[in-house]
Amino acid sequence: MKIKKNLLYGDNPITNYLPEIEKEDINGIMYLISNLSNRFLEHKFDNNCLSISKDMKYDLFSQNRWRQIIDKKPEHVFHKLFQLRFYGNNLNQATNGYQITKLLIDSYCKWLSYNPTYELIEVNKKQVRIKDIQIDEEVDETKSNFYEEVEINIEYIKKKLIEYWEPVQKYLDKETVEADAELFKFIKYKIEPLRKMYYYISENNNKLKIYYRQSHSGRYYSIGEYSIQSLKKEVRNIILNDYNEYDISVSAPLLLSQIYKSITNENIPSTIKYFIINKKRIREIFAEKYNISLDKSKEFFTSLFFGSKLLSNDFKYNSAVTKSLGIDIVNLILSDKTTYEYQLYKDIKKLFDVISNHYKEKDNRKVIGFNNHTLELRKWKKSTVVAHLYQSLESVVLDSMIKFYTSTTNDFNYVRVHDCLYTKKEIDESELYHFIKKETQINTLFKEPISKQFSDEELYKMMNI
DNA sequence: AGGGTCCCTAAGCACGCTTC
DNA sequence: GAAGCGTGCTTAGGGACCCT
Incomplete structure (x- = not known):
């Protein structure tokens, strides 16, 4: 245990509000301060009381001391300070009936503005961060490749x-x-x-x-x-x-379509083709039609292409989409079977069925992805299988993107984000496209398509507005 | 010796948020 | 749908201790 000597009792924002801190507990307070920056808003305040987790209490005072000396004695200063508990860690639960007080904001601001020393402390063998300095990387090497x-x-x-x-x-x-x-x-x-x-x-x-x-x-x-x-x-x-961002545009519909095409040799359903071409406007009009935010609209279409169900799912009554949009809007979408969005939903379902059945015929225990990564199954699950295939294809494309980047620029500053590559140097998108096509036989898009887009009038008509 | 209680820790689950 | 992190809460199970 080491503590910076000149960071004295009373010097930090929390202790200013706590007149009766016992000397032996100052380590605990130090620990609290060091955790304050990330967590302070998750602790409910009531006058001068704040709540901390059970684990943190034990870390601070040791479990035995907490139980025997503090928890059982209401007159103890820390009993009063830490007696409150709250459930959940979202804003509504954390602030239910309470306010984010000036104390809280103040402490945070002071804590940041102080910044006088860069000293680190150790409490109960746990290394913690204080005054913005990281002492140890906490990455588990065994977990990372x-x-x-x-x-x-x-x-x-x-x-x-x-x-x-x-x-x-x-x-x-x-x-x-x-x-x-x-x-x-x-x-x-x-x-x-x-x-x-x-x-x-x-x-x-x-x-x-x-x-x-x-x-x-x-x-x-x-x-x-x-x-x-x-x-x-x-x-x-x-x-x-x-960095430059090279994003596979409409990645899920595009890659799923190509998996479908390679299996059936048929053209993809027109609803999906329209979505690939007019993604942006379709999402905007959908948001307009159901009076929801653009983010919710994006989420809706993204979920559809990941195989989300609209109403019920296997374990919970409400699907993710129902939870997000509300049952009324989902019922509205399902009520008119002639709309574009309903037909898109059905066509995606068909696409999932075709892909799933094709692989199930080969072997209903395992699925070999496009990168030869194998998924072992105890029970066939359509959505898992399609997700595995999609992700394996996506990783083939991303590998190919990296190969193109490093070989043409001789630079290794790139960041992988699933279907998107950040690169330090700029590359030619058209050359990238041809490279990927040649290496993987996959068609990709790196910008919103501008040709063949529908007019708004056509789109409105399509969506029955 | 068997039964009960307390202490302590790890593991697992649930939830809430993010990304694609 | 896939996964990540952080947090709170519950539970399982072993050890120490005491009582009958």
């Missing part, structure tokens, strides 16, 4: 971080701050991840180390605390600010 390292333009991230910080700063002057979903999400999913990544990269000589693990289908997932793949896209694009 390998890592790749890429150069990052850190100055731009710094600039963006300052921009991000502005909207939070204005809360400093207010007495109380109302629970604000936007603020909550902004800090939790944008500021904190970006800040964390910024320090991670700057500590590593302006390079980003990405650990990958390969899944059964051949996809590479970035793992660990600093996983770049599950960052919000906006944040990821800030980090990879000077």
